[in-house]
Amino acid sequence: MGRWEPNAKGRLREAALDLYVERGFEQTTVAEIAARAGLTARTFFRHFPDKREVLFAGSTDLERHMVDALVGAPEAASPMTAVGVALDAAAAALGGNRDFARRRHLVITANGELQERELIKMTRLSAALAGGLGRRGVAEADARLAAEAGIAVLRVAFERWVTGPEERDLAEVMRESVDRLRSLTR
Amino acid sequence: MGRWEPNAKGRLREAALDLYVERGFEQTTVAEIAARAGLTARTFFRHFPDKREVLFAGSTDLERHMVDALVGAPEAASPMTAVGVALDAAAAALGGNRDFARRRHLVITANGELQERELIKMTRLSAALAGGLGRRGVAEADARLAAEAGIAVLRVAFERWVTGPEERDLAEVMRESVDRLRSLTR
DNA sequence: CGTGGTGATGTCACTTGATGACATCACCCT
């Protein structure tokens, strides 16, 4: 393949996160990111549609993992149980690299534009889960509610896991949060 | 007061919405908005921090109305009931001008950046409601859940009201949606 | 009456994000 250094996209991702952490999102220019990755700004925009997206490029993978898991859950499983399976998949996909997750989370919570982007990614994820539940035969209204509840759990659990001082398993925190929600809505 | 035409902010708001409807959000430049309002682009940015915010300037008012209503609800009211009072206030604040709401909704749903902004406004609103519930003595976890549920109802009901063909009262749709959520989570 | 302050606006210059058009050039395949 290329005559250039491999993994340009990955290099851009790393350079961007480093710089966002070092000096903040707004204070970092695309030209700087590209330079640190040994590329030009124009090339940055060939890999990422905008400066924010560089932090969210993995979200389609996460969506796929979760929907696959949800659709593949035992046929007899209730909607909420199927959502729980999807959350396990999310934990598996996200729980491996806590340090990366922590830095990324720090950057996002420090910037309004990034929070906006995160919110819309979560909304997309919720819609995808609701769609998956629909394929399992769940009525649309119920599907949306169950999906929203699942996303709420994902958000709360991920935040607890990533900001908490202790080294716990994300999957464990997720399951705890599901149980907590269950008891609250009962 | 001024030697200039009054209500510059309102003129900018109207001009922006008109243009966003006519040719879309992205295809409209700030210079065009300002020109239609008889002003310059620089002045636009003195009234609104960015091109999106011109559609969301009323959101702090809405937040205030809802939180005031929530805090002023009968002391004995349950968290969900207090949220219902806040939703009534929202209906009163939003339900008057359906035509405006409809045009605005059309523009927002047609553009990703605007959806992002809308989502973060809703998140802020949810946090404000949770804070209000906290002032009523509701535990934080419960407050957040009730607030999120309220926002979910607001979104669903507003969408139904604004896109539906029939001329119904927003407050009525809200109350129906609350009941529906109640029966679903029971 | 005039004089200076005030506040909303205009003007200008500049940085940065984002995009289109075109050039480049190592690698691969035939």
Place this chain on the structure above:
DNA sequence: AGGGTGATGTCATCAAGTGACATCACCACG
């Protein structure tokens, strides 16, 4: 050997924002 390909560079340009400074009707105060 030579042509195609794809990732990258280069250049030009537009639009979003922002800072610095000018303008000028109105107002308060002496």
